[in-house]
Structures are given as structure tokens and as C-alpha cells.
Amino acid sequence: MESPSSLADRYVAVWNETNAERRKSQIAELWITGGRHYVGDREVEGYEALERRVRESHEKNVRDNANRFRAADDARRVHDAVVFHWEMLPASGDAILARGLEFLIVDGSGKIVADYQFFPA
Structure with a gap:
């Protein structure tokens, strides 16, 4: 089974990924097909919704505001x-x-079944 720190690093890498195809692939590697993500009042389920959620966050926080995420x-x-x-x-500080x-x-193989994001922590 993957270490918790490795999973955290791979999770954060998805939100930083600039290439849309790599981001899609990483999402499929991290979440089960019907994986869910919750933040505030927002709930998304499945790869398409997860891709849209991650892309929107990436565009706002990474691409447009020149930030990066880390675990x-x-x-x-x-x-x-x-x-975690x-x-x-x-990006530069x-x-x-x-x-x-x-x-x-996570399930028995380490894939994300449900993802609860609390912001701010």
C-alpha cells in the first residue's frame, strides 16, 4: 500500500498539473470511477466532474494567479x-x-473513494 505522504504528494500534483491530458490521467489513477469530492456546499462525482473541478481550481489559482500547491x-x-x-x-516564493x-x-487498492476538503483549515 502506498504511503500517506506519497498519496498526498500525488494528490497535490494533480492540482498543479498544467497539461490537461496528464491531469485527466492522474485523476483516473487517483480516484475510483465514481469518486466523490466535497468542498463547502459543492459536491462532484465521477471523472468528468472531478476533471472540471480540478481544472477550474488550477486555472484560478495556478494559471491565473501564479500560485502552486504543496502537501x-x-x-x-x-x-x-x-x-493531510x-x-x-x-510560484516563486x-x-x-x-x-x-x-x-x-480510500479503497483497498489505495484509490480515493471520497475526498473531503476543508478550507480554510
């Missing part, structure tokens, strides 16, 4: 739950602009 060094796992914080920083908490439910 904090605190990922941990208990049975089928993985939790993520941080948004300027280390000042933390935002911080969120990710709570993932």
Missing part, C-alpha cells in the same frame, strides 16, 4: 482514511497564502 509534511493514515494539510504558495485540510477515504 504539508503531516500525512497520516488510519485504516481507510488518509488526512495542503498549502498554497506563490515560500509564503503560505492559504492552507486546507484533506480527508480522503
Whole structure:
């Protein structure tokens, strides 16, 4: 089974990915087909909705505002739950602009079944 920190790093990499086809592939590698993502009042389910959600966040935060995401060094796992914080920083700096908490439910193969994003953390 993949380490929690490796999963956190791969998760954050999706939100930073500039190439749409690679991003789609990474989403399929991380989530199950009917994977769900929750943030605030928003709920998305399935690859198409996940791709749209990640693309919108990427365009707003990474492409348009020149930021990047990284996983904090605190990922941990208990049975089928993985939790970690993520941080948004300027592309060329280390000042933390935002911080969120990710709570993932994974299946036996380590793919994300449900993704609960708490922002701000």
C-alpha cells in the first residue's frame, strides 16, 4: 500500500498539473470511477466532474494567479482514511497564502473513494 505522504504528494500534483491530458490521467489513477469530492456546499462525482473541478481550481489559482500547491509534511493514515494539510504558495516564493485540510477515504487498492476538503483549515 502506498504511503500517506506519497498519496498526498500525488494528490497535490494533480492540482498543479498544467497539461490537461496528464491531469485527466492522474485523476483516473487517483480516484475510483465514481469518486466523490466535497468542498463547502459543492459536491462532484465521477471523472468528468472531478476533471472540471480540478481544472477550474488550477486555472484560478495556478494559471491565473501564479500560485502552486504543496502537501504539508503531516500525512497520516488510519485504516481507510488518509488526512493531510495542503498549502498554497506563490510560484516563486515560500509564503503560505492559504492552507486546507484533506480527508480522503480510500479503497483497498489505495484509490480515493471520497475526498473531503476543508478550507480554510
